[in-house]
Amino acid sequence: MATSLLPEERALTTLHTIALAVTNLDHGGTDRERLLEGSGVACADLDTPDKLISHAQELRVFANALAATRDPALGLSLGLRMHVSAYGILGYTMLASRTLRDALVLALGHSALLGTYFKLSLEVEGPEARLVAAGYRYAPELTVFNSELCLTSLLTVLQDLLGSLIRPTRVCLSYRPPLHAASYEQMLGCPVEFGASSNALCFDAALLERGLPLADPVTCHYGLQQCLKLDAQLNSRHDVLDQIRQHLAGNLRESCDLDSVARQLHRSERTLRRHLQRLNTSFQRLLDEVRYDKARQLLVQTDLPIYLIAEQLGYSETASFRHAFQRWSGQSPSLYRR
The missing domain is CATH 1.10.10.60 (Homeodomain-like)
Structure with a gap:
């Protein structure tokens, strides 16, 4: 009865994120059954891309992963492996978009398909663009993990879209430095500011108008239609x-x-x-x-x-x-x- 009150029980998402996490950790020697324990997700489900799960099920897998690996920087490392293809049809449609700005506007307009626990927005101020992640209200004990996963996966997506290893100008985080704070600059390759007003991945605003190497208008149009259908499925309850x-x-x-x-x-x-x-x-x-x-x-x-x-x-x-x-x-x- 109590669990139905939680926001993570009410929202649905795809299996893409935990499928990627389980595959990566499995290659590192962490048992799949242990990662999925108590989540209601079976190993066979990971090969079923159309299956939808609740955020609560996904969060259980994340908590299992942290307990199994005992790696405090797991959110950082998993996010850096979250390539744009991990987002299914949304990811491929982003790749086919005309410019980086078009791809990001597409993603932000279909945030349910990103499976994020944050409200994402794009801000531009002078020479700096910021992907801001705010409004987290899920499992408080996973705040740092989910913030790391969100921002580093956004960085990976930017690099995949542009086809180059760009570096952020800075990363802002709304929490105090964790014990593994030294890992941040090493893994992100840029200055990191803790205790900021919001979480944000900051980069050169000029990149927004850069054409994407895999742009294709026909593929983009077809992908957008599929995104709209899946979005409606994930948001079937009235707003x-x-x-x-x-x-x-x-x-x-x-x-x-x-x-x-x-x-x-x-x-x-x-x-x-x-x-x-x-x-x-x-x-x-x-x-x-x-x-x-x-x-x-x-x-x-x-x-x-x-x-x-x-x-x-x-x-x-x-x-x-x-x-x-x-x-x-x-x-x-x-x-x-x-």
Whole structure:
């Protein structure tokens, strides 16, 4: 019951990323069965490119990989092996795009096909372009791993698209230096800034207008049609659920009720309630999902006392938050924080 509240249980992705990770680690001597343990993914599934899995299943494989290898820099090394072909039809369509900018705009417009846990955006300021990765709200204990995997895989994709080993101008990371911080500059070949306002891969903006060596308009057009179909499959549930979650996430400390959310979304409360019923959910369930997401982040990533976390989540009494968190996770907030 509790796991269905997690964002990683609600989102679907393809098998490409874990198939690549398992193959690479298997070649290094790590047993495939151990990597897939508890994920619900079988070895035979890795050869089925059309199969979809939840982000929770993917995260379990990542956690298994970290435990099995005991390599703190695993996210960096796996990301550097995540070639553009690992993204299936999206990757091949990017390769066939006219310019690097076109390829990146295509990818950012179909972020579900990238399987990323971040909201990606492209920013240009003067001579520098930045691929920014923000909004991570999944397993807090895998924040560093997923940030490393995201940014280094983006670097690999840039190099694959351009057909040359470009170097970033810098990499920005929003967390404090981990114990393996010295590995970053060595593996990325550029300055690394920890404690930044956001995660970002920065590179020469002039590269955006460079033509891609494998550009082909016919292939690109065909690939785009396939991307649209797969994107629709991954995002089959109506986006109104995300709209409600986004509103709640920004207003947890205030009185959250369906009527105020309906007004914000320019819908009637009755219409919104009917819509939620058709999707087999409820307003209270969405509110619990958002509160649980936020609670996990605050418990793991901050030292805030429990009563302040309860206040930020909109609880007037700390005991009510403790009871709710026990119901969601099966353990107390204090035990989860350990």
